[in-house]
Amino acid sequence: MTPQPYNAAPLFDTVLVANRGEIACRVIRTLKILGIRSVAVYSDDDAGARHVREADLAVRLGPAPARQSYLSVDAVLAACRSTGAQAVHPGYGFLSENADFASALADAGITFIGPPVRSLELMGDKIRAKNHVQGHGVPVVPGIAEPGLDDARLLAxxxxxxxxxxxxxxxxxxxxxxxAVLNPGDLPAALQTARRVAASAFGDDTLFLERLVSSPRHIEVQILADTHGNVVHLGERECSLQRRHQKVIEEAPSVLLDAATRERIGEAACNAARSVDYTGAGTVEFLVSDAAPDEFFFMEMNTRLQVEHPVTEMVTGVDLVAEQVRIAAGHPLSLKQEDVTLTGHAVEARIYAEDPERDFLPTSGSVQWLREPVGDGVRVDSSLLPGLAVSSSYDPMLAKVIAWGPDRAAALARLDTALAGTAVLGIGTNVEYLRLLLADPDVRAGRLDTTLIERRLPGLKFRTPQLPELAAAALLYAQDLADTASGSPWRQADGWRIAGSGAGSGGGNGNPGGTPLHLVFAAPVPGGDDVEVGVTGTARDATVRIGGTTHTAGLLAGSETREGGRVSVSLDGVLHTFTAAAEPETGAFWLAGGTAGELFTVRLRLRSRREQLDRHLAAAGRVAGEADPVVRSPMPGTVVAVAVADGDRVPAGAPLLSVEAMKMEHQLRAPMAGVVSLSLKPGDLVKADQVLATLTPETDSDTDAATDPHNEQGADHARL
Known part of the structure; x- marks a missing residue:
């Protein structure tokens, strides 16, 4: 079931979409249906983005940092003036709930496709919102919510x-x-982290506390309200499958609620909207205990479109963006409460640029090959394009895959099939993780809560590279060397070495009689063992040694690595075919394989000679089993906090510094006790695997010297 288009005359001539990514593309799609000219805005990092290509007109805002582009009110207003935009759709995130932005648009005579400023101010502040709705009979979670709470008051x-x-x-x-804080001793550090992240993400570090509800389920209600006093709800969405409070899979309706509770929670959401004279599309979020599904507590109201709005559209047939535009133009709602019918079931999965096997760290890169699903009951809201560069400057969500079915089981099955047909080469994604999650027995049965993912993650079995993929990547590398045309002896594939012939590591060629290749592929998971592959012969006719076993292998003619080429490799007489892409600058190979209807994606990365040497040197200085004293960045990003100074002595596990990328902050801790060596400061940019700090263990002799009264320096330490 898909939303029905409106056939009304244009409501505005030109609407500017003040956002990026998949939501900008989704809004532009409805504007085209309505016959409205669309204007996209973009930063330097997004010059080639999909939303820029799909809009009727596009305007540059500024450099990549959001504060200089998508969060710049002045830049967006200038874009409106230069294009004659009569209205602005803010999408979600960025300026979508910014009251100052809405006021600035009003002052400029431009319509904000969103709620009034008063609604934004009241509901945008969770403390005020909680106290406000409580006064209008909406139940709230126990806690302390007052303006201006400092750490001392929160601790008390x-x-x-x-x-x-x-x-x-x-x-x-x-x-x-x-x-989430389980023990009193963890609260001070958690408050510092929460304030830092809140200040960075929202420009406001005000905090409050709530009781953490056991076995919680996250239920939200979609509402629509016009300027004529009409308010309706469009049922609820189940958003309990979350990781670190970030939704992963959403569905509508919830299997938890019966008809009576659905009516009560819907009316509570409408009352919350009425209490602030709300207009437009909005979502009221509730916390419901799995043990008492007839009780619900107000959490917050999102005064904008939600990421997961497609599941509501799929079960109601209502285009929420079209309703937003109509409401902003002064039209009454096109439906009444009795017109709202929930038909079937819809489930949405968010595709992120992240590596689930490495604690969901953000990934970046370029889309070298793309396959997105199609079919009855399947919808894809996507920002992806072949060749698209995915920046680490913004949220890591790339696309959403939504499936509708006549019942929940059919919708889940259809979504799994759609994800099985999804592949993105060049960027690490969470597609395999989503399929593993959908296969979980509790998810299938609808036994959900917001902590399920954390409980299940350690037991998920991700697919590891198999012999055919390892052989294919090794042979592709051999072919790449053989095809290299360069006058430099360092790039010639003729086996030349300054010290004569001999086995090399990560070098050599695929020619008979040339230097055999000794390749080292990075372990797929942290702490795992690297995989060594040896290749002798040519890429077309080779002997491959993997894990102590020897195999005959060869690439078939026509195999290539550029732009998602088809690769066929024979391994011990069995043919394996992949779609492949290579990243020569990073030594990575991407392979998508499987049947026509079900794909798997594998990323294999060659360790450079420098990386291998660094690992050998780090291992040589410590006893087997000891922690690695070198602290590396797990991702490209920005240093946002440094907790220690160069030369400080720290215990094992002490926080050292924090790196942020794609709105995710990752705290790095000391792997062992010792003296810290670092030279970074907040604001510094770092690369993935860059050395950020080194720990030097203190030996017994160091301690003795520091406390020996006969040692002059030690005596000073003793006196101190």
């Missing part, structure tokens, strides 16, 4: 709130800055 109030506690930023949404 925590005991009365009771543990476990949830720290929440008053501004913003998306789970950013939220911290």
């Amino acid at each position: 109030a925590a005991a009365d709130v009771g543990y476990p506690i949830l720290i929440k930023p008053s501004a913003g949404g998306g789970g950013k800055g939220m911290q």
Whole structure:
């Protein structure tokens, strides 16, 4: 079931979409249906983005940092003036819930496709919102929510709130800055982290505390309200499958609620909207205990379109963006409450640029080959394009795959099939993880809560590279060397070495009689063993040695690595075919294989000679089994906090510094006790695997020298 288009005359001539990525593409799609000219905006990093290509007109805002582009009110207003935009659709995130932005648009005579400023101000501050709706009979979670709470007051109030506690930023949404605290001793550090993240993401570090509800389920209600006093709800969405308070899979309707509770929670959402004279599309979020599904507690109201709005559209047939535009133009709602019917079931999965096997660290790169699903009951809201460069400057969500079915089981099956037909080469994604999650028995049965993912993740079995993929990548590398045309002896594939012939590591060629290749592929998971592959002969006729076993292998003619080429490799007489892409600059090979209807994606990365040497040197200086004293960045990003100074002595596990990328902050801790060596400061840009700090263990002799009264320096330490 898909939303029905409106056949009305244009409501505005030109609408500017003040956002990026898949939501900008989705809004532009409806604007085209409505016959409205669309204007896209972009930063330097997004000059080639899909939303820029799909809009009727595009305007540059500024450099990549969001504060200089997508969060710049002045830049967006200038784009409106230069294009004659009569209205602005903010999407979600960025300026979508910014009251100052809405006011600036009003002052400029431009319509904000969103709620009034008063609604934004009241509901945009979670503390005020909670206190406000409580006064209008909407139940709320126990806690402390007052303006201007400093750490001292929060620490003092925590005991009365009771543990476990949830720290929440008053501004913003998306789970950013939220911290669950189980023990009183962890609260001070968690407050610091929450304030830092909230200030960075929302420009406001105000916090409040709530009791952490056991076995919680996250249920939200979609509402629409016009300027004529009409308010309706379009049923609820189940958003309980979350990781670190970030939704992963959503569905509509929820299997938890019966008809009576659905009516009560819908009416509570409408009352919350009426209490602030809300207009437009909005979502009221509730916390419901799995043990008491007839009780619900207000969490917050999102005064914008939600990421997961497609599942509501799929079961109601209502185009929410079209309704937003109609409401902003002064039209009444096109439907009444009795017109709202929930038909079938819809489930949405978010595709992120992240590596689930490495603690979901953000990934970046370029889309070298893309396959997205199609079919009855399947919808894809996507920002992806072949050749698209995915920046680490923004949120890592790339696309959403939504499936509808006559019942929940059919929708889940259709979504799994759609994900099985999805492949993105060049960027690490969470597609395999999503399929593993959908296959979980509790997910299938609808036994959901917001902690399920954390409980299940350690037991998920990700696919590891198999012999055919390893052989294919090794032979592709051999072919790449053989095809290299360069006058430099360092790039010639003729086996030349300054010290004569001999086996090389990560070098050599695929010619008979040339130097055999000795390749080292990085372990697929942290702490795992690297995989060594030896190749002798040519890429077409080779002997491949993997894990102590020897195989005959060869690439078939026509195999290539550029732009998603088809690769066929014979391994011990069995033919294997892949779609492949290569990243020569990073030594990575991407392979998508499987049947026509079900794909798997594998990324194999060659370790450079420098990396191998660094690993050998790091291992040589410590006893087997000891922690690695070198702390490396797990991702490209920006240093946002440094907790220690160069030369400090720290215990094992002490926080050292934090790196942020794609709105995710990753804290790095000391792998062992020792003296820290680092030279970074907040604001510094770092690369993936860059050395950020080194720990030098203190030996017994160091300690003895420091405390020996006969040692002059030691005597000074003793006196101190």
